[in-house]
Amino acid sequence: MEWWQGIYQALKDAEVRQVAYVPDAGHAKLIEACHADKEITAISLTTEEEGVGVLAGAWLGGDRGVLLMQSSGVGNCINMFSLAKTCQFPLAVFVTMRGQWKEFNPWQLPMGSTVDPAMTTAGFSVNTVDDPADVADYAQATLHHAFVGGEMAGLLLHQKLTPVKTFGK
Amino acid sequence: MPSTASEFLLRRREVVGKLLHDRGDRLVIGGLGSTAWDITAAGDHDLSFPLWGAMGGTVAIGIGLATAQPDRRVLVVTGDGDMLMGMGSLATAARQNLKNLTVCVFDNEHYGETGMQTTHTASGTNLAAIAAGCGFANSRQVETEDQLTEALPLLRDGPGLQFVCIKVRAEKLAFVLPPKDGVFLKTRFRRALLGADVV
Ligand SMILES: Cc1ncc(C[n+]2csc(CCOP(=O)(O)OP(=O)(O)O)c2C)c(N)n1
Numbered sequence: 001m002e003w004w005q006g007i008y009q010a011l012k013d014a015e016v017r018q019v020a021y022v023p024d025a026g027h028a029k030l031i032e033a034c035h036a037d038k039e040i041t042a043i044s045l046t047t048e049e050e051g052v053g054v055l056a057g058a059w060l061g062g063d064r065g066v067l068l069m070q071s072s073g074v075g076n077c078i079n080m081f082s083l084a085k086t087c088q089f090p091l092a093v094f095v096t097m098r099g100q101w102k103e104f105n106p107w108q109l110p111m112g113s114t115v116d117p118a119m120t121t122a123g124f125s126v127n128t129v130d131d132p133a134d135v136a137d138y139a140q141a142t143l144h145h146a147f148v149g150g151e152m153a154g155l156l157l158h159q160k161l162t163p164v165k166t167f168g169k
Numbered sequence: 170m171p172s173t174a175s176e177f178l179l180r181r182r183e184v185v186g187k188l189l190h191d192r193g194d195r196l197v198i199g200g201l202g203s204t205a206w207d208i209t210a211a212g213d214h215d216l217s218f219p220l221w222g223a224m225g226g227t228v229a230i231g232i233g234l235a236t237a238q239p240d241r242r243v244l245v246v247t248g249d250g251d252m253l254m255g256m257g258s259l260a261t262a263a264r265q266n267l268k269n270l271t272v273c274v275f276d277n278e279h280y281g282e283t284g285m286q287t288t289h290t291a292s293g294t295n296l297a298a299i300a301a302g303c304g305f306a307n308s309r310q311v312e313t314e315d316q317l318t319e320a321l322p323l324l325r326d327g328p329g330l331q332f333v334c335i336k337v338r339a340e341k342l343a344f345v346l347p348p349k350d351g352v353f354l355k356t357r358f359r360r361a362l363l364g365a366d367v368v
Pocket of ligand 1: 079200201202203204222224247248249250251252277279280281282283288
């Protein structure tokens with residue numbers, strides 16, 4: 001089983017119905033699987049902060065949803081996270097990390113190095129997973145924190161998990 | 170159309186009264202600022218979710234709700250300032266091809282809540298054209314009573330994905346405040362929609 005399949009299975013087991021995302025290469029296969037799944041509505045966003053709103057609306061309507069993004073996207077969300085915080089909306093966010101490990105693109109470094117403290121400050125419980133064998137377990141725990149605990153829960157997927165991007169160099 | 174927003178014919182509180190009169194089982198999201206006060210002036214309701222923040226996120230909330238509740242009409246009522254901040258969500262709504270979402274902007278061409286500074290719509294930004302450009306098959310601008318009468322059934326029941334930009338007079342009205350406890354607003358909405366045993 002590839003690591004992303006552990007997340008997909010956790011989404012299925014938790015009966016997640018909406019998956020909102022801005023694409024990242026690290027999430028590509030998961031996004032594809034969600035689009036192919038008849039029980040899941042995959043929602044392509046123009047910016048990650050939309051996803052925070054979409055998932056609040058989903059919860060109001062009785063659906064569980066999650067948000068997929070890369071680390072840069074967290075920076076786009078900061079104020080919108082206050083919607084989840086103030087109203088105590090469950091919020092599960094899966095972040096593929098950049099700027100963390102063998103990064104080729106220095107433009108990824110500022111957010112890559114700030115995601116964990118930024119999300120923690122915004123009110124998330126944050127976990128990082130770097131071993132493919134552990135991803136399924138962490139994904140289940142993240143969804144549990146969100147939908148059973150009613151928390152804002154972030155899972156940072158270490159850059160070790162995703163292919164090294166070298167832009168052909 | 171009058172040249173300044175302070176002379177626009179339509180008055181927001183009268184419009185919202187018509188919009189939410191006999192509201193049936195519609196689910197209503199109100200953007201921060203005047204539109205949250207407006208929907209409250211029309212009668213606070215368990216199936217209204219008025220925002221006190223989350224500027225730019227109002228339509229996005231409507232997208233998630235409309236996706237979760239495909240058999241209910243979701244009405245998003247918001248201001249031009251909020252809509253300008255969340256314009257990308259119009260493209261997302263159109264891409265999802267939501268059949269049960271109406272986005273209604275009360276466009277007073279100003280940021281009313283923060284001191285009546287003009288918004289971009291005062292200098293030509295056309296929100297109805299933007300919605301059409303994002304892929305809304307039904308998008309219109311309303312400036313007169315007749316146009317409003319014509320648009321009301323669409324606003325209330327669709328069909329399909331609807332965008333209506335209503336040019337309303339720029340005026341500072343009395344606050345009619347909804348509850349500001351976000352947890353309360355969320356829980357009352359979920360209980361009214363999903364049942365009292367919802368957790
Ligand atoms: C992210 C963010 N930026 C700025 C503000 C300050 N603010 C509150 S209401 C508002 C104006 C909203 O304009 P509009 O949607 O046209 O509604 P109106 O005030 O006219 O009712 C602004 C800028 C805010 N609350 N959040």
